Amino acid sequence: xxxxxxxxxxxxxxxxxxxxxxxxxxxxxxxxxxxxxxxxxxxxxxxxxxxxxxxxxxxxxxxxxxxxxxxxxxxxxxxxxxxxxxxxxxxxxxxxxxxxx
Amino acid sequence: xxxxxxxxxxxxxxxxxxxxxxxxxxxxxxxxxxxxxxxxxxxxxxxxxxxxxxxxxxxxxxxxxxxxxxxxxxxxxxxxxxxxxxxxxxxxxxxxxxxxxxxxxxxxxxxxxxxxxxxxxxxxxxxxxxxxxxxxxxxxxxxxxxxxxxxxxxxxxxxxxxxxxxxxxxxxxxxxxxxxxxxxxxxxxxxxxxxxxxxxxxxxxxxxxxxxxxxxxxxxxxxxxxxxxxxxxxxxxxxxxxxxxxxxxxxxxxxxxxxxxxxxxxxxxxxxxxxxxxxxxxxxxxxxxxxxxxxxxxxxxxxxxxxxxxxxxxxxxxxxxxxxxxxxxxxxxxxxxxxxxxxxxxxxxxxxxxxxxxxxx
Amino acid sequence: xxxxxxxxxxxxxxxxxxxxxxxxxxxxxxxxxxxxxxxxxxxxxxxxxxxxxxxxxxxxxxxxxxxxxxxxxxxxxxxxxxxxxxxxxxxxxxxxxxxxxxxxxxxxxxxxxxxxxxxxxxxxxxxxxxxxxxxxxxxxxxxxxxxxxxxxxxxxxxxxxxxxxxxxxxxxxxxxxxx
Numbered sequence: 005x006x007x008x009x010x011x012x013x014x015x016x017x018x019x020x021x022x023x024x025x026x027x028x029x030x031x032x033x034x035x036x037x038x039x040x041x042x043x044x045x046x047x048x049x050x051x052x053x054x055x056x057x058x059x060x061x062x063x064x065x066x067x068x069x070x071x072x073x074x075x076x077x078x079x080x081x082x083x084x085x086x087x088x089x090x091x092x093x094x095x096x097x098x099x100x101x102x103x104x105x
Numbered sequence: 106x107x108x109x110x111x112x113x114x115x116x117x118x119x120x121x122x123x124x125x126x127x128x129x130x131x132x133x134x135x136x137x138x139x140x141x142x143x144x145x146x147x148x149x150x151x152x153x154x155x156x157x158x159x160x161x162x163x164x165x166x167x168x169x170x171x172x173x174x175x176x177x178x179x180x181x182x183x184x185x186x187x188x189x190x191x192x193x194x195x196x197x198x199x200x201x202x203x204x205x206x207x208x209x210x211x212x213x214x215x216x217x218x219x220x221x222x223x224x225x226x227x228x229x230x231x232x233x234x235x236x237x238x239x240x241x242x243x244x245x246x247x248x249x250x251x252x253x254x255x256x257x258x259x260x261x262x263x264x265x266x267x268x269x270x271x272x273x274x275x276x277x278x279x280x281x282x283x284x285x286x287x288x289x290x291x292x293x294x295x296x297x298x299x300x301x302x303x304x305x306x307x308x309x310x311x312x313x314x315x316x317x318x319x320x321x322x323x324x325x326x327x328x329x330x331x332x333x334x335x336x337x338x339x340x341x342x343x344x345x346x347x348x349x350x351x352x353x354x355x356x357x358x359x360x361x362x363x364x365x366x367x368x369x370x371x372x373x374x375x376x377x378x379x380x381x382x383x384x385x386x387x388x389x390x391x392x393x394x395x396x397x398x399x400x401x402x403x404x405x406x407x408x409x410x411x412x413x414x415x416x417x418x419x420x421x422x423x424x425x426x427x428x429x430x431x432x433x434x435x436x437x438x439x440x441x442x443x444x445x446x447x448x449x450x451x452x453x454x455x456x457x458x459x460x461x462x463x464x465x466x
Numbered sequence: 467x468x469x470x471x472x473x474x475x476x477x478x479x480x481x482x483x484x485x486x487x488x489x490x491x492x493x494x495x496x497x498x499x500x501x502x503x504x505x506x507x508x509x510x511x512x513x514x515x516x517x518x519x520x521x522x523x524x525x526x527x528x529x530x531x532x533x534x535x536x537x538x539x540x541x542x543x544x545x546x547x548x549x550x551x552x553x554x555x556x557x558x559x560x561x562x563x564x565x566x567x568x569x570x571x572x573x574x575x576x577x578x579x580x581x582x583x584x585x586x587x588x589x590x591x592x593x594x595x596x597x598x599x600x601x602x603x604x605x606x607x608x609x610x611x612x613x614x615x616x617x618x619x620x621x622x623x624x625x626x627x628x629x630x631x632x633x634x635x636x637x638x639x640x641x642x643x644x645x
Contacts, residue, residue: 021567026488076627238529
């Protein structure tokens with residue numbers, strides 16, 4: 005059974021769902037951030053799978069840019085988390101409720 | 106893949122692992138002997154088997170026995186799993202990085218074409234970069250899992266050093282990729298068999314070092330910094346941090362860090378030899394025209410000879426230069442090597458344009 | 467056949483380490499699980515003939531971005547995080563999310579029509595790619611050709627992120643202490 009586009013898409017959906025669960029259930033900002041990266045990774049996998057099965061390289065180029073953006077986003081996000089930790093001494097999002105409406 | 110093919114691959118893997126681990130062990134002996142000679146003393150000379158001293162070559166065996174017999178402890182409050190896992194992760198890039206390095210010419214035997222290279226990846230050099238950037242985790246885990254201030258300090262410095270020097274490393278490799286037009290290491294070595302011609306006679310082999318002298322110096326420096334050898338060994342400086350991230354390790358776990366470091370000396374030498382010194386090529390000898398057995402032997406001797414010379418050079422550098430201070434180290438990496446490496450790329454481009462007869466592409 | 471074995475090993479690895487990211491208590495364990503998951507996905511990229519992206523994934527994502535994560539977790543010294551599955555409402559939330567996730571996956575699996583072929587656009591089958599100079603060369607030609615503007619903008623984006631990170635993470639030096 006050669007792995008087919010459907011298999012890769014199902015795998016990508018699974019990783020995405022796991023990441024989404026992590027974002028919604030966990031309370032530690034860093035682990036939520038890591039789950040977001042997992043979701044991003046899952047979407048990259050779908051892009052590369054489509055690129056392979058449509059026989060073009062555009063998906064791979066898009067993944068390259070996605071990785072660049074992910075790097076930038078992680079750097080800035082972690083800087084924000086560090087700044088928040090320094091002033092509030094916590095990264096538990098249940099305790100970071102100042103902007104709560 | 107049939108059984109013979111599989112056996113050939115396994116044979117290559119075993120050969121290269123055997124060679125690099127033994128080189129690593131001999132390197133520990135060579136380091137102490139060379140240090141001794143440079144410092145005008147004798148070095149390890151007590152070890153003997155039944156009266157045969159053998160210049161102290163049995164010393165690595167004695168060291169190995171000592172390391173295996175030592176008590177293996179995990180400090181109180183340390184994370185048990187990561188403390189044990191860290192040395193294994195630290196050894197990983199040293200061993201896996203060799204998978205793409207061609208250590209001999211390819212030949213045909215029994216109807217099949219055999220490359221003396223474990224894995225002929227089409228992104229050869231990128232694999233080496235990828236594997237060396239995973240080496241940071243071993244150090245990070247080692248320092249953090251030890252539950253010790255000095256370890257953590259050593260780890261932070263070591264990791265910052267390693268990721269800082271990855272950048273000039275990558276940029277120097279870009280120069281080589283531009284020169285030879287391919288990422289595959291076996292093609293780069295094949296292309297280094299050609300010659301610069303003067304009036305129809307081959308004068309100089311087209312080795313990387315002649316195309317990229319600046320790149321050679323940059324890559325060599327960056328790799329020595331990456332493997333944390335003196336003068337860049339502040340993270341494990343015995344006089345500064347009591348061996349830094351290694352301090353809570355003893356016995357075989359420390360031995361694995363130690364052996365990993367010496368194995369990475371060999372990998373660094375192999376990489377430089379492949380990219381800049383022609384790999385298994387012998388200058389002025391056309392290896393592919395020779396019959397199989399002399400070809401393989403000459404290629405292997407040439408390659409491992411170059412590796413030994415470069416290892417000797419690294420040991421010489423260690424025992425000649427004093428250690429950098431941390432800010433000097435970072436200054437060198439970011440303010441001197443990085444601009445030079447960046448400048449190397451357009452200079453290479455212009456140089457290739459000139460050499461190619463002022464044509465693009 | 468070997469492609470199928472490789473796919474299943476890599477897929478099971480990727481999913482189990484992803485579950486490790488989400489379910490583990492210790493943030494360092496989550497981070498290391500994420501590194502492994504990224505490496506497994508890089509293996510899947512290699513299986514999909516995207517060699518350049520696979521190498522870049524290990525070098526950039528697993529080798530640099532996750533090092534950043536690991537460092538922040540280590541230096542913030544968060545210890546054991548007690549928030550995994552705590553009070554009963556956390557369990558209910560997790561169960562609901564899990565069911566929604568499974569529903570999503572089943573929906574995708576059914577709609578993906580396992581076995582259908584999609585018409586090709588550029589004719590870049592793996593054989594053609596190898597003949598045209600290899601995956602990296604073609605991706606490079608695309609990056610410096612049609613996608614040059616996004617490439618340069620990505621460079622500018624990285625500089626902006628660099629400056630922003632340094633500005634935000636810098637420790638405020640107390641002006642009184644300078645004297």
